[in-house]
Amino acid sequence: MLIMGKKRTLTYSIRQDIIAYSLLAPAIVMFLYFVCIPAIQTFYISLTQWEGVGPKTFVGLKNYKDMLFNNEVYWISLKNNIIWTLIAMTIPVWIGLFQANLLVRGGLKHAKLYQLIFFLPQIISMVVAAIVWKWIYDPVMGPLNGLLKLIGLGQYAAIGWLGNSKTVMIALCVVNVWIHYGFCCVVFASAMQSIDKELYESAMIDGASRTRQFWNITLPGVREAMTTVLLLTMIWSFKVFDVVYAMTKGGPGQHSYVIALYTYMQGFIYNRMGLATAVTALVTIMLLVLSKVFMAIRERGRY
Amino acid sequence: MKEKIGFRIYANMSAIFFAAITLIPFVFLVFTSLRSMPDIVANGPLAWPAKWVFGNYPKAWDMGNFAVYYKNSIITATVTVICVLVLSLLGAHVFSFLEFHGKSFVFSLIMFGLLIPFQQIMIPLFHTLRGLKLLNTLWALILPQVAMQIPFGVLLMRGFMRDLPSSIMESARLDGANELQTLFYIVIPLVRPALVALLIFTAMSSWNNFMLPTIMVQKDAMRTVPVGLNYFKDQHFTDFPMMSAAASIIAFPIVVVYLIFQKKMMQGMTVGSIKG
Numbered sequence: 001m002l003i004m005g006k007k008r009t010l011t012y013s014i015r016q017d018i019i020a021y022s023l024l025a026p027a028i029v030m031f032l033y034f035v036c037i038p039a040i041q042t043f044y045i046s047l048t049q050w051e052g053v054g055p056k057t058f059v060g061l062k063n064y065k066d067m068l069f070n071n072e073v074y075w076i077s078l079k080n081n082i083i084w085t086l087i088a089m090t091i092p093v094w095i096g097l098f099q100a101n102l103l104v105r106g107g108l109k110h111a112k113l114y115q116l117i118f119f120l121p122q123i124i125s126m127v128v129a130a131i132v133w134k135w136i137y138d139p140v141m142g143p144l145n146g147l148l149k150l151i152g153l154g155q156y157a158a159i160g161w162l163g164n165s166k167t168v169m170i171a172l173c174v175v176n177v178w179i180h181y182g183f184c185c186v187v188f189a190s191a192m193q194s195i196d197k198e199l200y201e202s203a204m205i206d207g208a209s210r211t212r213q214f215w216n217i218t219l220p221g222v223r224e225a226m227t228t229v230l231l232l233t234m235i236w237s238f239k240v241f242d243v244v245y246a247m248t249k250g251g252p253g254q255h256s257y258v259i260a261l262y263t264y265m266q267g268f269i270y271n272r273m274g275l276a277t278a279v280t281a282l283v284t285i286m287l288l289v290l291s292k293v294f295m296a297i298r299e300r301g302r303y
Numbered sequence: 304m305k306e307k308i309g310f311r312i313y314a315n316m317s318a319i320f321f322a323a324i325t326l327i328p329f330v331f332l333v334f335t336s337l338r339s340m341p342d343i344v345a346n347g348p349l350a351w352p353a354k355w356v357f358g359n360y361p362k363a364w365d366m367g368n369f370a371v372y373y374k375n376s377i378i379t380a381t382v383t384v385i386c387v388l389v390l391s392l393l394g395a396h397v398f399s400f401l402e403f404h405g406k407s408f409v410f411s412l413i414m415f416g417l418l419i420p421f422q423q424i425m426i427p428l429f430h431t432l433r434g435l436k437l438l439n440t441l442w443a444l445i446l447p448q449v450a451m452q453i454p455f456g457v458l459l460m461r462g463f464m465r466d467l468p469s470s471i472m473e474s475a476r477l478d479g480a481n482e483l484q485t486l487f488y489i490v491i492p493l494v495r496p497a498l499v500a501l502l503i504f505t506a507m508s509s510w511n512n513f514m515l516p517t518i519m520v521q522k523d524a525m526r527t528v529p530v531g532l533n534y535f536k537d538q539h540f541t542d543f544p545m546m547s548a549a550a551s552i553i554a555f556p557i558v559v560v561y562l563i564f565q566k567k568m569m570q571g572m573t574v575g576s577i578k579g
Contacts, residue, residue: 019482020403027390027453031413034450038427039419099321106314116565117322122572123561124554125511125529131536131550132328135543143331143348187573239420242513246533260422267426277426284423
C-alpha cells in the first residue's frame, strides 16, 4: 500500500501484527476448523476403511481401486454427471446468450421485466422446482402427458418420464435448463450493456448484418462473462445434488445417480466413509485442474 | 428501417416465448394448489378448476410443521448473515489497509477456500460437529455456512475496499482513529453497495441451502424450510394439490421479497460471477 510506504519501518512491527491478527482471528479460526482441516481430513480418510465410528484402518489406495475397477454405480454417476455438465454448459448458456442479445440489441420496452421473469427460478428453493416438475412429469396425471394426448402424441404419454431409465436424465436436464438459462441471460445482458454502442453504429453504417454484429462485436464483448459463466456452470454441475435428490433420489434403480448423490449415499446411508471420501477427493482434484485450465485459457484470451 | 421492425417483432416474440416457459410451471403450481384431487382425477391436469378450493393452504400449513421450519430458517439465515458480514468486513479491512507478517500467506490460505467444494469437507465436518454434540442443532447449519462464506466475503469486500482513495484512510489515521473506528465510520459507509450484495448473496444461499441441513439435521423440530418441504413432499407424494399448496406457501414470501428488491436481488445473486 502506498500510504504505508513512509511509515513502513515503524508500523510493520509486532504491534501491527497483534492488531491485524486479533481482528482476523475469528475468521481464521472458523475457516481452519470448519473448512480447511476437514478438507485435508477427507484425503486422509480416503486412504482408510472407516464406518464412521470406531478406529480407522489404513488401507492405502484400496478405496480408489474399488471405486474405479469394481463399482458400477460410480461409473453410472460419473457418466450421468458428465451428461449433466455438458448439457448445462451448452443449452442454457446459448439460450441465455441469444436471449440477452435480443433484449439488449432489440431495445425491448420491457427488457427489465423479462430479465426479472427469466431469473425467477434462481431465487426459489430447488425443492419447489422439484415439486412442480415432478407433477408436470407425472405419468398418470401430469400436465406433460395430458398435453401430449391432447395434441395426438398419446403413444409417447405412456412413458413415466422420471420412472424410465432411458428418459430420466434427459427429464432432469430439462429442469436444469429451465433453472439455469435465466441466470446466464442476466449475466450476459449486464455484460452487453457495457459494450461500446459506437461499435454497433459503425457496423450498421458498414452494412454488417445483425448476425455479423453478433459474432464480431457482441460475442467478443462478452468473452469475459462467457468464461466466468462456463466455469461457474461446470463447478455447479459437478456439485449438483438438490434437484436430483428432491426429484428422483437417484432412481429408478440407480439410473439418475450423480456424483454428489453417490457420495451422500455412501457416506451417510451406507457408512462407507473411505469410499465416499475417495470419490470427493478425486472430484475436487479434477475440478481444481479443470478450473486452472479454464483460467489459463481465459488469461491467454486477454491478449 | 424495415429490418429493424422485423428484428423487434422477432425479439419480442422470443422474449414472450421464454417468459412463458419460465412462468408456466409456476402457473401450474398455483392452479393445482387451488383444485381438489377428485377434480384432477375426473377432469385431467389441464382442465380449468371445476371449483376453486382454498382449503389446501390451511390444511397443508397444519399438516406440515411449516411455522417451525420458517422459524429455523429465519434464525439460521439471520445469524449466518450477521457473522459473515462482520467477519468479512474485519478480514477485508485488515487485508486492504494493514501490513503485517505473514499477510500474503494467510490471504492465500483463506482464498484457497474458494476452490473447495462442499462435498470435499462434508464427511469430516459431520464427524467434527458430532464430536461437538452440535448435530441436530441450528449451530450445525450456522457455523459451517459462515466458515464457507468467509473466503468469498473477504475477497468481495477487499475488492471494493482497495478501490477507496488512500487519502481518506490517511486522514482518519492522522485524526487518531483506531482500526475499528476507521472501519466503522469511514470504510463501511463507502462500501455499502458491496455490503448489500454480500448480504443478499449470503442470505439467499443460506435460505436455499439444502444439502447441509439434509446431512446435519434429522429431527423435525430443527428442519429448515427447503428440507422441511422436501420431507412434506415425501409424506404426501400422491396428493398433488396438497404438495402444490405447501410449495406455494414456501415460494410466495420469497417471490414477494424478490419483486420488492428486484434489482438488488439480481445484482446480489450474480455478484459472484461479475466480480469473480
